Structures are given as structure tokens and as C-alpha cells.
Amino acid sequence: MKLLRVGPAGAERPVVLAPDGTARDLRPLTPDLDGAFLAALDPAALDLAALPVTDLAGERVGPPVARPGKIVGIGLNYRDHAAEAGAAIPAEPVVFLKPTNTLVGPNDQVLVPRGSEKTDYEVELAVVIGRTGRYLETPADAAAIIAGYAAVNDVTERAFQFDRGGQWDKGKSAETFTPLGPWLVTPDELGDPQALDLRLWVNGELRQDGSTAAMIFPVHETVRYLTHFMRLDPGDIVITGTPAGVTLGRPGTPFLRAGDKVALEVTRLGRQETTLGQA
Incomplete structure (x- = not known):
């Protein structure tokens, strides 16, 4: 559905x-x-x-979810992305939070923040929670609380993320930085969340081409893990990490600027297309 x-x-x-x-x-x-x-x-x-x-x-x-209580991000969840970022493979999921007012529709304008030097893209699989989750024991328990899945762009300002005091949330929190959708697809229609292709283009050039099969921490394990650190509630959104190909990992490639066009697709979850503007 x-x-x-x-x-x-x-x-x-x-x-x-x-x-x-x-x-x-x-x-x-x-x-x-x-x-x-x-x-x-x-x-x-x-x-x-x-x-x-x-x-x-x-x-x-x-966005296909109204008024989520929180947006939880997972960083460095693909080995190839960790490598291009110069980071070690994490022993446990890397967790950060995004403000809910970053959420916009799949084709809404994304705004490059004032003072931005390194605005970047990240195509990801988003998980939407449908039941309350607390201290879940198994990945199967986690699967049972998922309402559905959606495509998402975890837009990130790398200079804010890495060069302004080491707080990832600074680089993840600008308005419009979480385009979600177009659809929320229920688990019965999506099938295996670890068998989805993710692709992203900038100005028509393919930049990211990966698969959720390459996740370090699979979807259901990630959700289970999170419930031991926070309660997950219906409507909450978990964004599960990005494969290689971000601008950060492409030396000499310019970061996003106003006027750039970003498109992305995730298998069975539809397509996003947006033109960037200036905040």
C-alpha cells in the first residue's frame, strides 16, 4: 500500500x-x-x-508523515561511505537527531544555508515507526513496529558538521534538510528492505548508486538497537545511512549550490526531484 x-x-x-x-x-x-x-x-x-x-x-x-515526534539518523552505515569519509567502520550504529522542522516534501525546494561552504546530499532509506518500541529483544520484534518505508535525502552541510565544533547535528539541522517521499510504502508491499537500490543524480550526473544490501547494520537490527537508547513512537522516522558517492568523497567535485538540480530514486519508493535555492 x-x-x-x-x-x-x-x-x-x-x-x-x-x-x-x-x-x-x-x-x-x-x-x-x-x-x-x-x-x-x-x-x-x-x-x-x-x-x-x-x-x-x-x-x-x-512529506508522507505528519508531525513526527523525532527524526533519528544513522551515520556511516555503509562501508564504502565510511571509507570515503575517512572514518573507521563503526562497532555500533552512529546515532544523531534531526529537528522535525527540517521535513519537507520530495519535490520541495531545498535551501542552501547562509554561510554554507559544503552542502551535500545523501540518498537513504527512511523507516517510519507504527508501534511504540521499548527495549526490543530481536530484529523480528523491530520489524513488527514498522509502519512503512520512504525515500529520503539526508541533506548535510559538511563544514557545519565537521569544522564548527564537531557536532553532527549542526550539519544536519538546516530548514528543508529532510525531503521525504513521495510515498510511504507499507512493509507488505515493499518486501525485503535489504534488497533496494538507491541512486542519486546532481544536474543529471549519477553520483550515488548503491544497495541497502550493503548496510553494516541492517534495518531491523538498527531499529532494535535504537529502542535501548530511546523510545520509538508511532510517526517517528529513522533514516538509515547512505552509500558512497557523496560530494565529501569526490575530491574536486563542487558542493551543492543554489540552482543545482538533485534527483533520487529508491526501489519501489519512488523518485524525488528538487532545485536548490538560497536561504
């Missing part, structure tokens, strides 16, 4: 895409795709035929 939110920023409406390609309005069931709806979601029990058909022509696509 594919879930999305369409409409002006701050006034999106929830929609489900039926297998026949028609879009169905979810507002008879929920005002939004928030944690409360995701906690009660049972894709097998949803009667799509009972929902009104809606037209998506010309509609802006927003």
Missing part, C-alpha cells in the same frame, strides 16, 4: 494509491497521516473501494 499527502504545505490531505492506480481520499478515516493513524493501520483491513476517488493532477506532494 502506498500512502501520501498532497496539497499546500501545512494543509496536506491524506491519500492512498489503490493497486489499480486510482487515488483514494483517506479523510473519511483520518484527518492526516500521523502517528495515531499509523498506530492503528492494518493494510489488509482497509476497504479501498469504500473511499472516494480523488484527483491528484497539479497537486503538490508533501
